[in-house]
Amino acid sequence: MKPILLWQRIFPFGVLVFGILSGHSCQIKKVSYAGGENLKVISTAKYDTLTANLIKPWRDSVAKSMKDTIAYADSAFLPGMPEGNLNHLVADLVKEEADRFLRDTFGYPTHLCLLNRGFLRNPLPKGYITERDLFEMMPFDNYLVFVKVGGATMDSILNEIRIAGGAVIAGLKMEIRKNEYFNAEIGGFKFDSRREYWIATSDYLLNYGDGFFSLKSAMIKVYTTKNIRDITREGMKAETKQYGKLLYHNDKRITLRKND
């Protein structure tokens, strides 16, 4: 009867009922699944004021520092695989700034920009885009890096894009099937395995992978202190200033082909 003493402490009101029950059955207990569901978290009539008050100082502070409008979009930008218009927007803005920076500093062009799909966490909404939208789209503090790779490494990277099933990419067009990529074009030219290429990417991807492990074997690596979110913000601001809105980049970059 020792267990009852323990239950007594935990369930002072229920112990009598249980005492009777356990007297009739032996001590081996078995649990069985009795059903379940995943409930949608939506607003209800009962507003939880206690929680609202608890979080208020933090919420006010976030609202204050994240309220600035940085761009305008006349419809939403969605991330996707193998590609999405958000992937294209970010990759193009980063490649543009990367290309300017690399030319100015070292005199080399940037052939392509490669980031991972997981880098983009949320779509950009339609309408005025705030600092907060930018942070929720791209919460990570990743920094721009450049790598120079030979043809063999480039070939491995193209295969890694195929295996990942897509990427955030600018300057590259390719088609992928289950076991191969083909018709790869870099900067408008057919991929040439005898050439060398400059890739703009993130410190995260270079050092820690997310499937893109070939970047590590680059012949040259150039680190910068440019936060990719800052680059994206400036690019979005400039585009909105020039055109009144963000432009859509709807060109096909990565095309999935059925296996023949």
Place this chain on the structure above:
Amino acid sequence: MLATAGSLYVPEWLHGRSAGYKRGIRILHTNDFHSHVDPFPANHPLHANMGGIENLRSLILDNRPLDESFLLLDCGDIFQGTPYFNLFGGVPEMIWMNHAGYHATTLGNHDFDNGVEKLAELLKHANFPAVNCNYDFHETALNNMVKPYQIFKRSGIKIGITGVGIDLDGLVQAPLRKGVVYRDPVEWVQKTVDHLRKKEHCEMIIVLSHLGYQYPGNKIDDQKLAKATNGIDLILGGHTHTFLDEPVKFKNISGKEVIINQAGWAGLRLGKIDFIMDHI
């Protein structure tokens, strides 16, 4: 009112709320919260006005039995995803989870985004344990801060809860996870479950997983873990941000039922699972 011993007794709280002792256990759970304190904005293309901690807590309160015969659990990736984390480094998330009354969590890859030391600092503020059995933390600040398992008593049942994490290599920058050793999930979960069943005499086992729901090939996931092990009743998952309509049933290595569930991400879903007790 008294059920006959040995037969299935459906607790009253399965049909509504009532006070007092009942022979059932309800599990409420979340995963991949990713600092989503606020609801998604009205112009969000996918989740407009959904989520948010006020709404999540209302739902928890509406669905939790009054007699404490429940557990509120999380499967990791608490942090990273909104400015709350960029600005305050995880403090509001910990305040929220304490306030909501979480009983346990496990660790996801993004919980390491500010490094092991910062994570240890945050966990000091948690009123609930973090559990994991397959990371070796001995060389890190998390040593003794993350437990291999935690045992709870609910409705007279001893429930053992352990956690299992994904290989951080390729996911978390090396300096941020310095000293953390990843060990085989199947081997260490089984070892821990055996200990909980045989030595601690647990009658129910829950695994909080941040492995992911399903991958092609032989990369370990929740389904493979369920099929390769013995003694687990329930695997709650995360990492793949999988939206399931309801929990899914699998068979373990001995042909016994294992339930797997995952509740989307960002506080958009609250998983609710009921178990009832039977005396053999």
